[in-house]
Amino acid sequence: MKLPLPDFLLRKWPALGQKIPSDQDSPADWFAYGMAAYEKRQYFAALTAWKRLAQSGDAKAQYHIGKLYARGEGVIRSVADAVNWYKQAAQAGHIEAQFQLGMIYLNGGPADVYGGASTWFKSAERQDREAAEHNFNLLFPNGLAVARDVDAAIRWIGTAASSGKAEAQAVLGEMCRRGIGIAQNYAFARDWYLLAARQGNASAQCGLGDIHYLGLGVPVDQKTGADWYEQAAAGGDVRARVALATIYLNGRGRAVNRAEAARLFVEAAALGEPRALYNAALMHLSGDGLPENIDKAETYLRRAAKQSYLPAIINLAELFARGKGMAPDLREAAHWYQRAAELGDVESQFIIGRLYATGAGVPVNPRESAKWFLRAAEQGHGTAAHNIAVYFAKGTGVAQDAAKAIEWYKTAAERGITQSQVQLGKLLYSVDADDKRDRNLAAELFRKAAETGDDEAKVALAMLYLRGEGVPRDVPRAKELLEQAAEGGLAGAALQLGQVYFGKHPIEANEVNTREALKWYAKAAEMGDAEAQYTLGLLYLDGNAVPIDADAAADWIEQAAHNDHAASQFQFAVMYCTGKGVPQDNVKAVAWYELAAQLGHALAQYNLAVMVAKGLGCERDQDKAVCWFEKAAAQGLPAAQAALRNIAGADQQSANQQGTKQQSAESNNNSSAR
Secondary structure, three states, X not given: OOOOOOHXXXXXXXXXXXXXXOOOOOHHHHHHHXXXXXXXXXXXXXXXXXXXXXXXXXXXXXXHHHHHHHHOOXXXXXXXXXXXXXXXXXXXXXXXXXXXXXXXXXXXXXXXXXXXXXXXXXXXXXXXXHHHXXXXXXXXXXXXXXXXXXXXXXXXXXXXXXXXXXHHHHHHHHHHHHOOOOXXXXXXXXXXXHHHXXXXXXXXXXXXXXXXXXOOOOOOOHHHHHHHHHHHHHOOOHHHHHHHHHHHHHOOOOOOOHHHXXXXXXXXXXXXXXXXXXXXXXXXXXXXXXXXXXXXXXXXXXXXXXXXXXXXXXXXHHHHHHOOOOOOOHHHHHHHHHHHHHOOXXXXXXXXXXHHHHOOOOOOOHHHHHHHHXXXXXXXXXXXXXXXXXXXXXXXXXXXXXXXXXXXXXXXXHOOOHXXXXXXXXXXXXXXXXXXXXXXXXXXHHXXXXXXXXXXXXXXXXXXXXXXXXXXXXXXXXXXXXXXXXXXXXXXXXHHHHHHHOOOOOOOXXXXXXXXXXXXXXXXXXXXXXXXXXXXXXXXXXXXXXXXXXXXXXXXXXXXXXXXXXXXXXXXXXXXXXXXXXXXXXXXXXXXXXXXXXXXXXHHHHHHHHHHHHOXXXXXXXXXXXXHHHHHHHOOOHHHHHHHHHHHHHHHHHHHXXXXXXXXXXXXXXXXXX
């Protein structure tokens, strides 16, 4: 059946500069007209001419119509219609149609990939379903999508390959190598690659490079692999260029030649290959093989990063974080670290978690920080496991959960994080999941951490030796551990030694040594320990252990007070009230009482309330006084509770007196009226 040509099309065809074909002209003439129209982008004319032939079973015309539908040239793009025409041509023996049909079946043809027809249908369906379905069936009788069918793909690609098509042979070689739809077989892969390579197919030559260079089914032969890569690179294969460049860079299969490596990387980078972009960027960063050029390196890294190439993303983040050759930009660094984290890079997940914790380059966000620490921890990052354990222990960015804290501390401890061993020991020491103390495990964890030289673990283990919990009681061993930690610079260890020698831990009476206690208290105080500074100050005030020295007392207590030590702030305020060790000064007393009161010191709250109520060192303010009395009373301080009752009684008495005066005035008024 011959398809009649519309008059308007016949009128246009003379513009092609050729004689209009007639019914007596040969199929070759009609096909030539179609090709001429196609080359001039008169796709509908080409379609009409080829359909005339296709209806008569012309495989070449059927193939070209399929190509029009595959590309959406002159028709609505439709992979299903393309398959329909390709299949007719393939069944008639058209090799290119067989190959294209096989490739569609290999990859599948989802509707959304081939235009917006499905989107159009959904929109039309909402307005008139029946009309939409009618029009859809007219426009797309073969449907929209084509399901992936590996068996059909192998059949058609294999048919084309057996007919000598190099591209099909190369693809079949790749399928044998990867085990796609068929059993993996390197020998078959090599045979198919070789057939295609002998025809000059660069992809197959690159595949042979892999076979020999990597030793896939054959002995490793880096030189032969490099030879095949070189042929493929000369044929334009971008992957082969990258492989050959890498060989020139590492000297395995070719002599090291950084200039040649750089040339090949730059050529592949110009084609947008992400690994080439990345390696060319590294060369520009180091100035090795390419001139040092930070701007060019950044451009290359960005282009690779936009293709989600993880190494480029990580290097871009590090470039902005460190600022090589330019000012650091933590906001830009954070952006790329987060991108790498989203792609699953564990170190980037840890880094972005830390950035959200510190507010470097991003706003402080404990929830985001916890999210990324958790993801990194789940991938085996030890420090991230420790950090998320701390978050669960404190309820930072996540709901507080002691059981999860213990779980992650255990994970981090198993990965060698000493601090996790210490914190896990402390957590188990205080309470475990069964609400029972686990001294033995805590002691073992502290011991392991202490053996690594961790001073905090030594102090924790020493406290167990002092109490005989989880380990036999051993005061000399406790002192030894505390001295090691103190000499290592841990102020808390020096403080505990002072406490031991002062008899504040259970020891024999003959082991109390005030002189040693003072030595270690002083060492801790000098190292900035507020509790030690406060303790020394009190000792110089009461004169029991050392001669009274009000000036020294004031000096140590003031240092502790400036370290936000509430008890010291309270004591310093008392000294200003009494003029002991410092000049009497109620204004300064009020100031220090208020600092201690804000930190929750009940006596400071009470004394501050008294001074405010009386206007000592400040303006009198009854409301403020009541407020501080209430805070102290809420902590159970009897004096504050009594003060509040007195204030309430005084207010009631005043109210009663006011009521009596009011009644008296009313009585006088009534008397006058009479």
